[in-house]
Amino acid sequence: MTTLMTSPRKLLITVMAGVVVVAGVGWALSTRLRSPADEAARRAAPKPSLITAAVERRKLTSTVVVSGTLEYGSPLPISLAGAVGGTSELQRATRAPRKGRLAEGAVLMEVNGRPVFALRGSVPMHRTITPGAKGDDVEQLQRALRRLGHGGPRSGVFDRATIAAVTRMYAAKGYEAQQPSLTDRQTYDTLRKTVQTAQETLATEKKALDQGRDVLPLKLKVRNAKADLAAAQRGLKQAESRRLTPEDETKLAAADAAVRAAEEKLLEAEQALAAARNPPTSTPSAAPGTTAPPSTAADTQFLELRVANARADLAAARASRDRVLEEAEQAREAELEELRKAVRTAREALATAAQALRQARQLSPTQLKVANAGKDVAAAKAMLAEFARTYGTVVPPGEVVFLPKLPARVDKSEVKAGQRIEDEIATVTGSSFMVTGSVDAAESELLRPGMEAMIELDTGKTYQARLTAVGEPARVRAASAEEPKDGAQPVLLTPDSAKGLRAGTAVTAKVTVGATKEPVLVVPVAAVITGADGKARVRVEYAPDQTRDVEVRSGLAADGNVEVTGALKEGDRVVVGDG
Helix, strand or coil: CHHHHHHHHHHHHHHHHHHHHHHHHHHHHHHHCCCHHHHHHHHCCCCCCEEEEECEEECCEEEEEEEEEEEECCCEEEECCCCCCCCCCCCEEEECCCCEEECCCCEEEEECCEEEEEEECCCCCCCCECCCCECHHHHHHHHHHHHCCCCCCCCCECCHHHHHHHHHHHHHCCCCCECCCHHHHHHHHHHHHHHHHHHHHHHHHHHHHHCCCCCHHHHHHHHHHHHHHHHHHHHHHHHHHCCCCHHHHHHHHHHHHHHHHHHHHHHHHHHHHHHHHCCCCCCCCCCCCCCCCHHHHHHHHHHHHHHHHHHHHHHHHHHHHHHHHHHHHHHHHHHHHHHHHHHHHHHHHHHHHHHHHHHHHHCCCCHHHHHHHHHHHHHHHHHHHHHHHCCCCEECHHHEEEECCCCEEEEEECCCCCCECCCEEEEEEECCEEEEEEECHHHHCCCCCCCEEEEECCCCCEEEEEEEEECHHHHHHCCCCCCCCCCCEEEEEEECCCCCCCCCCEEEEEEEEEECCCCEEEEEHHHCEECCCCCEEEEEEEECCEEEEEEEEEEEEECCEEEEEECCCCCCEEEEEEC
C-alpha cells in the first residue's frame, strides 16, 4: 500500500521538474534569438540628451590667484656717510651688524670702538654736525632725540641744548659723545694765545703813541672839552626839569595872594548886597501906596558899586598872575635856548679837539705800528672765531645712519669684525612680511593697491592680506631681485598678521577683484549665449529635452560662473551643452 502511494508522488515531482527545465531552456533561447530588426535597434546609438546645470543663488567672488613667496620687503643697502670718530685713521669694524630687528636708537655696529646709531629720517647723513650747524639734517636729528626721550629743541640749529641731548643719547648706550681731539685742542690753544699776543702788542704800541709829546696837549684839550660838554648837558637837564626859578616862584606867590584877597573882597561885597536886598521880615512894611525910604535905595546902589569894583579888582589880580606865568615861561625858554647853544658849542669844541688829536696820531711815527698791530688782532680773532665755530661736541658723519622706516630688520651684514669699512655695511629690510609674486599683464589690469586678499599656506592655514603694489612699485619694494617672465607683472601683498609665518615659505594668494554684496543668481558661463542681436540668453529646460530661451543680463564672473538677472529662479535647469 505504501509503495503504491509513493510512486505517484515521485512521478508528479519528476513531471514538474521537467516542465521547469523546458521553460528555462525556452527562455534562454528566446533571449539569445532576435530578429534582424531587433538586433539593429539594439546596436543603434542612444538618442541625444541635454546637459544641464542648476541655477544657484549665492554670493559670487572674483579673484586673481598669485603664487608667491613670503619674505621681508623694502630692501635697502646702507653705507656710512664718512668717518667714525674724530680722526680719519683707518676705519675698521670692531662689531659687525647683527641680523634681526633694528629699533630706532639702537647701535647698528661699532667702528674703531665708536658706535653707529640707527635713527629714523629721510635726509641722509652727509656731513659732520658741528656746534652752530643749521639745516634739515639737524632738525631731523633733533626730532629723533625727542622721540627717544632725550629732549632738546626743534630749532634746526645744533646748539647747546641739542648737544646736551646728543650727550645723553650716547651715555644711554654706554658711550661718550665725540669731543675735540688732541690735535683740535692744541690748535685752539695756539690760536687763543696768538690773539693774546696780538692784543698785548697793540696795547704797547698805543701806549707808545699816547706818550708822544706832540699829542699830550691835544689829549688835555679833549679831556677839557669832554668836561665842558658834560657840564653844559647837566645844566640843560636841570633847567628842563625846573618849571620856575626861585624869583618867579616869589612873584607867583604874591600874585596868588592878591587873587585870593580880591576874591575875599568880592565875596564880602556880594554878601552885603544880598543882605540889603533881602531885609529881615520882622521890619514893618510900608503902607500900601507908599514908596521905600530914600536911605534904603541909596545903600543898595552903594553896595552894587562895591561889588562891581571888587570884581574888577579880582580880574586885575588874575590878569597880573597870568602875566607873571607868561613872563616866567618866556624867561625859561630864553634860558633853555642859551643852555642848548652852550651844549652845541661844547660838542663842536670836543669834535675839534678829537679831530686834532687823531690827525696828530696819524702823523706820529708810531701810528703805522698801531695800525698794523690792530690788523693783526683782527686777523687773529677771525681765525679763532672760525675755528671755535666748529669746536666742541660734534656728531661725525659715520656715527649716524638715517633710515626711512624704523623699526627695520638687518637682513644681511656685508662686513665682519676686523674688516675695513670701504663700501656697504649691511642690507636692511622692513620688519613686516610681504608676499612677492607675479600675474600676467591682463590680470594685472584688474588689480589695484588696497584690494583684500587671502594667503593660503601648504598646510591649508589662511591669513588675511592686502594688495600693496602692482608693477614697477612692487618690483622696487620687493626683496627678491628676480624678474617676472613672459611679460608678467610683479605684485606685492602684505599680510595683516605675521604670527606663524616664516620667510621663504611658498604660498598661494587670492586677491579679491570683485564680489557681490548679497546672494545672486549664478549660472555656468557656458550656459550664457549671445545672439545675433547682441542680447544674452540662456536655455531653460522646463521638461525632459524641452527648452525655452530666457533673456538675461550678465554681471560679475568668477570661477567659471557668472551672475545673471532675468526671468529665472533658483533651481531652474539651464543647458550648458548637448549630450
